[in-house]
Amino acid sequence: xxxxxxxxxxxxxxxxxxxxxxxxxxxxxxxxxxxxxxxxxxxxxxxxxxxxxxxxxxxxxxxxxxxxxxxxxxxxxxxxxxxxxxxxxxxxxxxxxxxxxxxxxxxxxxxxxxxxxxxxxxxxxxxxxxxxxxxxxxxxxxxxxxxxxxxxxxxxxxxxxxxxxxxxxxxxxxxxxxxxxxxxxxxxxxxxxxxxxxxxxxxxxxxxxxxxxxxxxxxxxxxxxxxxxxxxxxxxxxxxxxx
Amino acid sequence: xxxxxxxxxxxxxxxxxxxxxxxxxxxxxxxxxxxxxxxxxxxxxxxxxxxxxxxxxxxxxxxxxxxxxxxxxxxxxxxxxxxxxxxxxxxxxxxxxxxxxxxxxxxxxxxxxxxxxxxxxxxxxxxxxxxxxxxxxx
Numbered sequence: 394x395x396x397x398x399x400x401x402x403x404x405x406x407x408x409x410x411x412x413x414x415x416x417x418x419x420x421x422x423x424x425x426x427x428x429x430x431x432x433x434x435x436x437x438x439x440x441x442x443x444x445x446x447x448x449x450x451x452x453x454x455x456x457x458x459x460x461x462x463x464x465x466x467x468x469x470x471x472x473x474x475x476x477x478x479x480x481x482x483x484x485x486x487x488x489x490x491x492x493x494x495x496x497x498x499x500x501x502x503x504x505x506x507x508x509x510x511x512x513x514x515x516x517x518x519x520x521x522x523x524x525x526x527x528x529x530x531x532x533x534x535x536x537x538x539x540x541x542x543x544x545x546x547x548x549x550x551x552x553x554x555x556x557x558x559x560x561x562x563x564x565x566x567x568x569x570x571x572x573x574x575x576x577x578x579x580x581x582x583x584x585x586x587x588x589x590x591x592x593x594x595x596x597x598x599x600x601x602x603x604x605x606x607x608x609x610x611x612x613x614x615x616x617x618x619x620x621x622x623x624x625x626x627x628x629x630x631x632x633x634x635x636x
Numbered sequence: 637x638x639x640x641x642x643x644x645x646x647x648x649x650x651x652x653x654x655x656x657x658x659x660x661x662x663x664x665x666x667x668x669x670x671x672x673x674x675x676x677x678x679x680x681x682x683x684x685x686x687x688x689x690x691x692x693x694x695x696x697x698x699x700x701x702x703x704x705x706x707x708x709x710x711x712x713x714x715x716x717x718x719x720x721x722x723x724x725x726x727x728x729x730x731x732x733x734x735x736x737x738x739x740x741x742x743x744x745x746x747x748x749x750x751x752x753x754x755x756x757x758x759x760x761x762x763x764x765x766x767x768x769x770x771x772x773x774x
Contacts, residue, residue, distance in 0.1 A: 395638075438767035442732055447765060476645045513730030513758045517740075519673040557653060561660045572664075574672040574694060576740055581763040589765040 395477065402481045405633050408620045411613035418613065422606025429599035437593055449507040450589075455601040456499040459608060460528060461563050463493035467535070468560035471553030483549035484623070486556065487539065488615035492608045494532035500525060512576060520569035521577035524562060531559045545623065674740045677719035680752075693721060693752050694740040694760070702735050714739060714752070725754040732759035 433451040440447035467486050474482040504522070505515045516522065535552060542548045570579045581588040582597075589597075624630050638646070664671065674694030675683070693714055701713035709726040712735075723741055733739060738760025743753050 441766045441768055443761065443765075444731075444768075450765070472649060475649060476642050511730065511732050511759065511761050513733075513756075517673065517758065520671050523671075557649065558656050560653070561657050565660070565664070573668070574674050574676070576673055576758060576760055578761050578763045581765065588763045590767050592767050593765055 399479070402479065404481060404484065404620050404624055405629060407481060407484075408617055408630070408633060411617050415610045415613035415617070418606045419610035422603050422610060425599065426603035426607060429596065429603055433596040433600065437596055440593075443511055446507060446510050449503050451596045451600045453500060453503040453507060454597060455604050456496045456503065457525075458601060459604060460493055460496040460500055460525075461566060463489050463496065463608075464528065464531070464556070464563055465560060467493065467552075467556040468563075471556040474549060474553045475557075480623070483553070484616055484619045486549070486552055487619050488612055490532060490535045490539070490552075491615065492611055494529070494536065496604075496608070497525065497529045497532055501529060517576050519575040519577055520573040521566065521575050524566040524569050527562055528559075528566060531562065535559075676716040677714055677721040678716055680721060680745075681719050690742065690744050690755075692740055692742050693723065693754075694738070695721075697733070697735050697737055697739050699735050712739075714741065721752050722750065723752045723754050725757055727755075727757070729757055730759040732761055733757060738762060 429451075433448055437448070439445050466489055470482040470486040470489075473479055474486065501522075504525075508517075509515050535555060538551055538555060539548060542551065569575060570577050582594075587594055620630070621634075625634070674692035676695055677693070680693060695714040695716045698713040698715045698720065701711075703711050705711055705724075707726070708728070709724070710729075711722060711724050713720050714723050715721075723743075724746075725741065725743075740758040740760055741752065741754040742756040742758075745751070746753055
């Protein structure tokens with residue numbers, strides 16, 4: 394198994410793949426993002442209770458999904474790095490942190506803006522909001538750790554361990570609204586169906602898809618940067634960069 | 637095939653993660669009452685409040701219980717479908733505050749412990765999203 398997977402994840406191959414796909418992913422992602430933004434702002438009907446403000450849902454929920462998925466991605470890569478010592482997982486881990494940080498910030502900010510007119514407050518220390526705030530601090534901590542050690546290997550090991558420990562927070566965020574009394578509402582989309590009307594629901598996968606493409610393009614550029622910073626001086630990489 | 641030293645590492649990490657998870661579980665269990673944002677009317681009945689402590693009371697606004705007392709002052713009954721509590725509030729209400737809908741009120745019990753004097757009202761939104769239907773006129 395290891396052999397079959399490993400041959401696709403050689404830094405030089407990943408570098409080539411990233412340089413080929415980053416720009417197209419960004420352009421397609423931006424087009425879908427702009428079109429679906431127009432769609433969710435102007436075409437979808439308003440909500441019965443929340444009126445127009447509910448449209449924040451379409452940026453809030455995809456960002457929330459991404460902020461948690463990216464953290465799980467960090468932890469999985471940290472795990473693979475610690476067990477198999479594959480450099481590429483450390484590169485993936487390093488490249489994804491900043492993107493997760495941005496989405497966590499978007500979740501908290503958009504949630505605050507939505508909270509004032511609907512709940513009556515920007516911020517309340519309930520379990521969902523507090524655990525998401527802790528996720529933001531985890532991302533900031535990882536970024537601080539990145540530049541705290543002189544050796545790349547030490548940095549990668551510490552980042553892996555810390556991101557694996559931090560993954561404990563992800564199920565806490567997910568189930569916080571079920572385990573405790575919170576102001577935040579329960580999940581609308583569950584295995585038993587969606588409490589969001591089908592007419593409105595279509596906006597979510599569109600926004601999620603476009604944000605995935607845009608974050609992939611930034612991720613790819615980050616990977617290229619990481620690979621160059623680590624192995625840019627070797628002759629094999631020079632050949633690739635110079636074509 | 638996974639080599640033995642790698643397998644050992646996997647066991648170590650999984651064990652490590654499980655222990656961190658267990659620690660988190662115990663901490664959260666111990667702090668359960670502090671993490672809950674609000675008390676339900678049943679919780680309040682079960683607790684003995686000696687002083688006029690500030691706390692948050694949450695539940696549903698009982699249908700038909702919302703009354704205007706003049707000016708900005710209102711009264712309503714918060715229910716968790718087991719117990720009820722009368723709430724008095726004077727001030728601005730959030731948009732989503734209405735009967736049969738969730739509410740979280742900050743305040744304290746009155747001297748007789750049968751009323752809750754609220755200083756802040758937050759509306760709790762449920763997970764349902766329904767579009768506004770355009771009413772067709774016949």
